[in-house]
Amino acid sequence: MRTIGFYVSPGFQLLDLAGPVGAFEAANSELGRLDYRLDVVAADDGAVTNSLGMATAATSLDYAMLDTLVIIGGSVDQHLSAATLGRIVEASARCRRVASVCTGAFTLAAAELLDGRRATTHWRLAARLQREYPSIRVEADRIYCRDGNIWTSAGITAGIDLALALIEEDHGFAVAKGVAQHLVVYHRRHGGQSQFATSVDLAPENNRISTALTYAHDHITETLTLEHLADAAGMSRRQFSRAFRAQTGATPARMVERLRADLARGRIETTAESVERVAEAVGFGDAENMRRALIRVYGQPPQSLRRAIRG
Numbered sequence: 001m002r003t004i005g006f007y008v009s010p011g012f013q014l015l016d017l018a019g020p021v022g023a024f025e026a027a028n029s030e031l032g033r034l035d036y037r038l039d040v041v042a043a044d045d046g047a048v049t050n051s052l053g054m055a056t057a058a059t060s061l062d063y064a065m066l067d068t069l070v071i072i073g074g075s076v077d078q079h080l081s082a083a084t085l086g087r088i089v090e091a092s093a094r095c096r097r098v099a100s101v102c103t104g105a106f107t108l109a110a111a112e113l114l115d116g117r118r119a120t121t122h123w124r125l126a127a128r129l130q131r132e133y134p135s136i137r138v139e140a141d142r143i144y145c146r147d148g149n150i151w152t153s154a155g156i157t158a159g160i161d162l163a164l165a166l167i168e169e170d171h172g173f174a175v176a177k178g179v180a181q182h183l184v185v186y187h188r189r190h191g192g193q194s195q196f197a198t199s200v201d202l203a204p205e206n207n208r209i210s211t212a213l214t215y216a217h218d219h220i221t222e223t224l225t226l227e228h229l230a231d232a233a234g235m236s237r238r239q240f241s242r243a244f245r246a247q248t249g250a251t252p253a254r255m256v257e258r259l260r261a262d263l264a265r266g267r268i269e270t271t272a273e274s275v276e277r278v279a280e281a282v283g284f285g286d287a288e289n290m291r292r293a294l295i296r297v298y299g300q301p302p303q304s305l306r307r308a309i310r311g
Contacts, residue, residue: 002067002170003037005095007088008058009107012074014050015156016101020070023163023179030178031171039064043084051075061091068166069095073102073156076125085111099151099166101159108152109133117147122155126249140249141258141297160185208233209247212240216256220263221283224256261297264290268302275302 024036042058092098105121118137126140144153144162153162168176215232230240263282275287284290
């Protein structure tokens with residue numbers, strides 16, 4: 001039996017816990033046996049109150065013998081003590097793998113478990129994670145990310161995608177697919193698929209980076225190279241590239257693709273324009289380039305997006 005420990009701290013997000021727990025519970029049903037034992041753990045024994053004011057019973061992390069430790073997200077402004085972070089590090093050393101859901105990545109980062117690794121978190125907080133922990137390679141547009149035995153996931157429901165990936169690693173594609181069908185969720189929403197977010201909503205604090213994003217939006221049908229964006233920001237290419245990743249957690253090229261994909265999706269869902277015309281109008285050049293980008297960003301080609309909105 002594999003014991004999965006879900007670490008919670010005061011103010012944790014209930015769905016960050018309930019989503020992955022439900023997936024592993026469904027895996028037990030799919031397997032027809034109790035393969036996963038599911039424990040809620042915390043710094044100490046006792047009830048832990050979530051962001052809704054509801055209490056959840058937890059046992060001390062110190063007593064836990066875990067296969068997998070999952071850090072559940074909560075407030076990023078709540079700082080754990082050095083002693084508590086040290087206990088998380090000790091527990092992680094006893095585990096086969098460690099994971100985080102949403103802002104749980106900030107706890108792993110504070111414990112220095114993400115140093116030099118690739119990681120993701122909720123897209124609204126990716127730039128902050130990059131600024132506060134520059135040694136991490138933050139991949140802001142990932143649903144989930146694996147680096148060695150450390151797994152991190154994006155916001156909230158992405159914890160279910162993470163759990164499905166862990167289940168697939170343990171038991172294979174068929175079992176994970178069965179769990180997804182039981183939960184009535186998408187299976188294979190790959191880690192490399194972008195989080196559903198528009199690039200302009202990232203709202204970088206650096207005015208020059210904001211200027212570059214505005215320039216990209218206003219010149220979306222044109223060729224948008226690193227040189228063009230750096231010039232718009234009044235920065236050297238090297239300085240701009242470094243500042244852009246620090247502020248947004250993504251490369252300029254990936255952000256331009258996301259902006260184009262978002263504009264394309266809007267036109268696909270609200271107009272009768274051909275996919276060729278949409279591709280031209282948002283700067284993809286041709287329909288095939290747009291199709292590949294939409295699959296990367298939203299997991300669906302243009303025809304599927306259009307069918308879904310029309311029912």
